[in-house]
Amino acid sequence: MYKVLVANRDEYDTKGIEWLLKSSMNAWQVESAQNESGLIKKLETFQPDLLIFELDLINEESYDSFLKTTQIIGPDLIALTMEATFSQAKRAIDMGVSDLILKPISADILLKSARKIHRRNQMISRTAEQNFSKKAEKDFNYQDLFIEESDSAQPLVSIGIKSKNPLELPELFKFLESYTFQKAVHYFILSDMILIIAEKSDVAWKEESLRFMRDWQETSAEQIAISIYTGKEDSGTVRSHYLANRKLMEVTFYRGFNQIIEDSSLPKWLSIDPFLTPEEQSRWIDFLNQSDLEALKSWFYEEFLTLADPYPEPGLIRIRLTSILAQIRRHMKTFRLADGDMEKEYLRLFQTILYSPLIYQVINEMISFISYIFETIRSDKKLKLELTDRVLFFIETNYWDPKVTLERAAEYADRNPNYISSMLAKKCGKSFRELLNETRIRQSAKLLIESEISIKEIASVCGFRNQQYFNKVFSKIKGMPPNQFRKIMHKTSV
Structure with a gap:
């Protein structure tokens, strides 16, 4: 049961x-x-x-x-x-x-x-039962994939076969069962790939794999990738071969399918910080605020589609993409788009980032979704935000610019500066300058806690012309200078 x-x-x-x-x-x-x-x-x-x-x-x-x-x-x-x-x-x-x-x-x-x-x-249970007699001869079974037994090490070669669509694995396995290799092999069907184990011999496994791929392509349009692992030593366990093939297959996230991946390219992942830097967050605010789709495409291309070996670990790239998605989410909420069909598309994109097998598919879908947002805002921008919200949105997306003024905000909102000033006093109980400084200090406090960049740099990226004025405004709003605030917050977090 x-x-x-x-x-x-x-x-x-x-x-x-x-x-x-x-x-x-x-x-x-x-x-x-x-x-x-x-x-x-x-x-x-x-x-x-x-x-x-x-x-x-x-x-x-x-x-x-x-x-x-x-x-x-x-x-x-x-x-x-x-x-x-x-x-x-x-x-x-x-x-x-x-x-x-x-x-x-x-x-x-x-x-x-x-x-x-x-x-x-x-499916795994059925295929395990069907192939038990084949594996019993050499004592290979599914347990060997997950338990390392050093005394069972022997000269092996292994081949991984991965389908772009995991739902196609049953068909691929049926094809494999009726296929004849030069050497007897043992199969393991898993949730996302098929692992083949064979004893080491003089068989040219790359040529065998290329032949298998060509034969498969004659019967199916489904793309596959094949990995070959011979190991560095004269012997190895089934588990070591399973882990090596799984690691080799992760490279398909960057390189795609319809190819042979050999153990000479066993990846050594590049260490990266998956989160957006403060500067990158500011750039994204600009991209979204200005609806600059072409600049976004260029950024995506340079950041993700020109990667070369050594690649970043795919999980870190997925986290980095969700960090970008958080910026997009914030923009959606600003324009009250986080519901209905737009929300469904957002959730679908989130799943794509987590599970899509190819990075270029993720990037294409992100660009399409952002384009959809821009078109929606462009078609009904005036109705999406009330006047006060438009001014506050302008402050949130332009606080980093030291040249921001009430006049520029009024121009953005398409109203007279005096009217904007009066409206803010009535609705928010504060002046434009007070709201601007509060936003800048809120962002600077976040940087003081989450980053190690200097106070002078923080003052600059948050829109202050000099550190002295920044210190004065920060002390007035937070009740202490920024260096003291940073020390206290770091002690608290520890």
């Missing part, structure tokens, strides 16, 4: 998911937990095949215990979250979830994800 565990702090949500699964999948056994301690205990006693859990249910104290337990028991994971942010995406990636679903939960999306994982597991 297929066992599913639901873990959510909200009892109403938990009961709703339980009812949905039980009513839709009668043969499934579904149980629940409502806190982290209950979740760990339930994992150990119930040992589910699938865990559907709220991401924020796992705090820092229980994270290690949760990770260790899931690694031992090995359920597939579907995470739920209210926040479409890069930090939540990173947590989900680190935990190894199969899917990340945003709340409020769509019954169709949840069921589709759970059924897909269930079908995949059934």
